[in-house]
Amino acid sequence: MVVHEIERLKARLSGMPMAAPSLGPMLAAALDAFGALQAACHDSEDRSVEMFAAFAFAALAASTGRLSVLTAPSLPRAHAGPASSDTTIQTGLDVVADTLAGLARVLSMRLAAAGHHAQHPGDQAACREAAAEASRIYELLTGDSL
Amino acid sequence: VTATFGDLARLTSHHLDEAVTIPAMTITAGTAATAAHELHRLVNVLSRYLKRAAPYDEVEATTDPDLPGWRRAIGPARQALELASGGLLAESQHEAVRPGAAQPDPVIAELTAATSCMSAGLDLLNSHFAADHEGIWNDMSPWSPVVRSYAVTQALVEQVMRWLGKLALLPDSLSIACDIAGISTAREPFDTGRYWLLTAVSALSGALRTSPVKAEDTDLLMAIPPNLVPDRSPPRPVESVRELTEGIHVSATRLRAVASRTAGHAAWSPAATTDSWKWTATATAIVFSLSQHMLITLAEHASRWPACEGTSSLLHTAAGLAAESCTRWRQVARAWGDLRTETHGLTAPEIQDTSDLLLRVGRLAFNDPDWTPSRSRETAQLPNQARQVPDGAQAAEIAGALHQAADALGELAAATMRQTRTASNAGRLLVPTRTLPARYNVPYAYWHAPPRPAEALLREYQDAVHRSEETAVAAGAAAVSLGAQQSTLSPRVAAIAVTRDPSTSTSGARLREGTRTIRAGTSSGRAETGTGPRGPTERALRRLGFGEDDILMLRAKAIDNAGRNLINDARIESPQESRGYVRKRGPAAMAAENFPGSGSGLHETAHPTAAKKSLPQPRRSPAL
Numbered sequence: 090m091v092v093h094e095i096e097r098l099k100a101r102l103s104g105m106p107m108a109a110p111s112l113g114p115m116l117a118a119a120l121d122a123f124g125a126l127q128a129a130c131h132d133s134e135d136r137s138v139e140m141f142a143a144f145a146f147a148a149l150a151a152s153t154g155r156l157s158v159l160t161a162p163s164l165p166r167a168h169a170g171p172a173s174s175d176t177t178i179q180t181g182l183d184v185v186a187d188t189l190a191g192l193a194r195v196l197s198m199r200l201a202a203a204g205h206h207a208q209h210p211g212d213q214a215a216c217r218e219a220a221a222e223a224s225r226i227y228e229l230l231t232g233d234s235l
Numbered sequence: 236v237t238a239t240f241g242d243l244a245r246l247t248s249h250h251l252d253e254a255v256t257i258p259a260m261t262i263t264a265g266t267a268a269t270a271a272h273e274l275h276r277l278v279n280v281l282s283r284y285l286k287r288a289a290p291y292d293e294v295e296a297t298t299d300p301d302l303p304g305w306r307r308a309i310g311p312a313r314q315a316l317e318l319a320s321g322g323l324l325a326e327s328q329h330e331a332v333r334p335g336a337a338q339p340d341p342v343i344a345e346l347t348a349a350t351s352c353m354s355a356g357l358d359l360l361n362s363h364f365a366a367d368h369e370g371i372w373n374d375m376s377p378w379s380p381v382v383r384s385y386a387v388t389q390a391l392v393e394q395v396m397r398w399l400g401k402l403a404l405l406p407d408s409l410s411i412a413c414d415i416a417g418i419s420t421a422r423e424p425f426d427t428g429r430y431w432l433l434t435a436v437s438a439l440s441g442a443l444r445t446s447p448v449k450a451e452d453t454d455l456l457m458a459i460p461p462n463l464v465p466d467r468s469p470p471r472p473v474e475s476v477r478e479l480t481e482g483i484h485v486s487a488t489r490l491r492a493v494a495s496r497t498a499g500h501a502a503w504s505p506a507a508t509t510d511s512w513k514w515t516a517t518a519t520a521i522v523f524s525l526s527q528h529m530l531i532t533l534a535e536h537a538s539r540w541p542a543c544e545g546t547s548s549l550l551h552t553a554a555g556l557a558a559e560s561c562t563r564w565r566q567v568a569r570a571w572g573d574l575r576t577e578t579h580g581l582t583a584p585e586i587q588d589t590s591d592l593l594l595r596v597g598r599l600a601f602n603d604p605d606w607t608p609s610r611s612r613e614t615a616q617l618p619n620q621a622r623q624v625p626d627g628a629q630a631a632e633i634a635g636a637l638h639q640a641a642d643a644l645g646e647l648a649a650a651t652m653r654q655t656r657t658a659s660n661a662g663r664l665l666v667p668t669r670t671l672p673a674r675y676n677v678p679y680a681y682w683h684a685p686p687r688p689a690e691a692l693l694r695e696y697q698d699a700v701h702r703s704e705e706t707a708v709a710a711g712a713a714a715v716s717l718g719a720q721q722s723t724l725s726p727r728v729a730a731i732a733v734t735r736d737p738s739t740s741t742s743g744a745r746l747r748e749g750t751r752t753i754r755a756g757t758s759s760g761r762a763e764t765g766t767g768p769r770g771p772t773e774r775a776l777r778r779l780g781f782g783e784d785d786i787l788m789l790r791a792k793a794i795d796n797a798g799r800n801l802i803n804d805a806r807i808e809s810p811q812e813s814r815g816y817v818r819k820r821g822p823a824a825m826a827a828e829n830f831p832g833s834g835s836g837l838h839e840t841a842h843p844t845a846a847k848k849s850l851p852q853p854r855r856s857p858a859l
Contacts, residue, residue: 095504104467114614131565131569134565137615138524138525138528138600139601139611139612139615140609140611140612140615141521141524141525142521142524142525142593142608142611143608143611144596145284145515145517145520145521145565145568145608146521147607148568149514149517149568151512152509152571153513153748156573156575156667158378158572159669159678160667160669160681161669162680164669166669182615183612186612202415218807228609229609229611230612231333232609232610232612232613233609
């Protein structure tokens with residue numbers, strides 16, 4: 090997976106309306122985004138001893154967020170495969186961290202909005218928990234909170 | 236700060252010295268009886284110490300050819316103490332002035348204080364054990380193997396001999412005081428006591444002369460703490476290297492306690508969550524990564540410090556093992572995959588202490604008092620010059636702290652592995668229903684996990700536990716080589732140091748040997764215990780009067796050994812183990828519980844198996 094793949098996922102999420110988003114496609118995009126974040130963070134763990142802790146916990150948060158989305162009743166059935174596991178990132182670590190943090194930021198905001206508009210309590214809870222995990226990823230990779 | 240056995244031993248010696256050096260008291264018949272009473276109490280406590288060191292009778296002690304000389308000498312010494320105690324008791328029953336009845340004589344006050352300290356020391360050692368319904372002493376703490384090890388027991392006997400040597404001087408001066416006071420009839424018990432005390436000293440000193448106690452084994456005895464869990468020590472904004480390493484020791488001690496107390500909880504406890512276990516696995520991988528980084532730094536600078544030959548090599552070995560441990564732990568974190576319990580959140584009792592430990596290890600590694608995982612990018616931008624190279628004493632402290640961290644996390648991991656098996660057997664491991672094949676038409680968000688992911692996870696845990704234990708031993712050997720006191724080692728590794736070939740090598744050599752053995756892949760680094768407890772069959776035959784060389788006794792020992800081996804093997808996959816055995820038991824106790832007529836199964840707990848349709852709200856405890 091390369092940086093432009095992450096950017097494509099970010100664009101996909103950004104393109105969704107904040108007000109009353111269509112929940113099914115939104116959750117499907119969120120699931121893909123968490124899978125990509127998890128794989129990219131795992132891939133980046135080895136690249137710097139200083140950044141290992143941030144990437145390892147970010148990968149864990151992505152895994153937890155993905156599990157939360159998987160329990161949302163409105164997630165389309167087709168979107169239930171395993172998280173992507175093989176990925177290779179060649180870009181500089183700062184660029185990777187910024188790119189992943191950018192995706193996590195959009196993900197958190199979209200999930201928070203989706204949870205606000207969701208009707209089903211199960212969707213609300215899933216979106217709320219997943220948004221918190223995305224926010225955590227952003228915090229770990231940038232040192233700032235959303 | 237918790238008092239150690241050494242603190243109490245030093246206080247005891249101080250009071251005995253004071254009692255002996257105070258100018259001869261003006262004695263009356265009453266004070267003579269009181270002094271005899273206090274001496275009688277002291278001698279009884281000393282006799283109890285010797286009984287702890289050799290819990291067998293006179294006949295066994297003299298007929299067992301495998302017992303070392305100093306252990307055989309304990310029987311005659313105890314017999315002498317009982318005779319001394321008997322004589323002193325006879326005197327004290329006459330006209331004793333009980334403590335508190337009047338202003339006590341300084342000598343008597345010192346003797347009373349010595350008795351209290353000595354008794355507290357014995358209680359401290361006994362706090363690491365608990366007797367079951369058959370009177371078998373079971374280990375109750377990670378220090379238990381150290382307390383009952385050959386080397387520490389020998390050091391304890393030597394300490395008793397030293398106290399006896401001081402005490403033996405006192406009846407003489409009391410006897411003279413009786414003569415001066417014109418109550419020569421009161422001197423006889425003191426003369427008798429002195430004779431038997433000297434006999435006991437003579438028996439022990441002669442035996443210990445041929446097999447001298449090593450100073451480091453005495454150090455380890457003196458470092459034994461009571462079986463207490465220290466209060467949590469949360470990281471403070473700015474901590475020195477010493478404060479950081481001490482904080483790591485506290486967290487490690489607390490984690491070991493958690494590991495020993497949570498067995499079986501996963502069958503029912505809402506606090507036992509996969510979120511907690513995944514988080515702990517990730518944090519453990521980070522600790523090992525940081526440890527590797529620090530051990531390499533120490534290895535590169537090892538020539539600067541006065542250290543043993545080969546220290547750099549030991550540090551490199553430990554760093555290599557830490558790297559392997561980190562890899563294993565990353566695999567554990569990934570192997571968790573989609574598994575989840577019906578409750579979630581970071582609620583397990585180990586989270587807070589693991590978090591404290593991780594923060595301190597990170598702050599040590601990067602010399603950054605504000606380090607947290609969220610500050611990783613800022614840390615990465617610090618110039619390398621900002622990271623100070625520690626001096627020799629700090630290097631030993633750091634290696635010792637990394638050893639403690641690896642050991643505690645390894646012990647916690649072994650407990651988590653058992654918890655995972657328990658949760659799996661109890662039906663608490665679930666997966667999102669969407670991840671199951673389409674044929675699973677289940678109207679719930681989660682459903683029971685198929686067996687394969689849990690089995691794969693347990694295999695990963697097994698590897699990670701072994702590698703963590705090996706890292707702990709190697710880091711401990713490196714710390715000792717850098718000059719760390721053996722007493723700063725974790726109890727489990729200290730037990731290795733005092734049980735490997737105790738007659739010939741030093742503890743540092745034993746640990747280095749342990750590290751070499753680990754590298755050769757022939758040992759998991761677990762402690763070997765000296766003399767194991769007798770099994771139920773052997774004890775039954777002894778009660779029936781069968782001797783050591785009797786063929787039936789040999790068969791009884793073989794039956795007990797076979798029972799222990801069978802039960803140890805069965806523990807690996809035992810459903811009983813995972814259904815809530817809370818107590819930590821030795822092989823003999825397990826054998827006893829599983830023999831006919833025992834109370835096997837009394838500790839089983841009910842375990843919920845049904846998955847819940849909707850999950851409760853996550854309860855997160857703050858971590859990092």
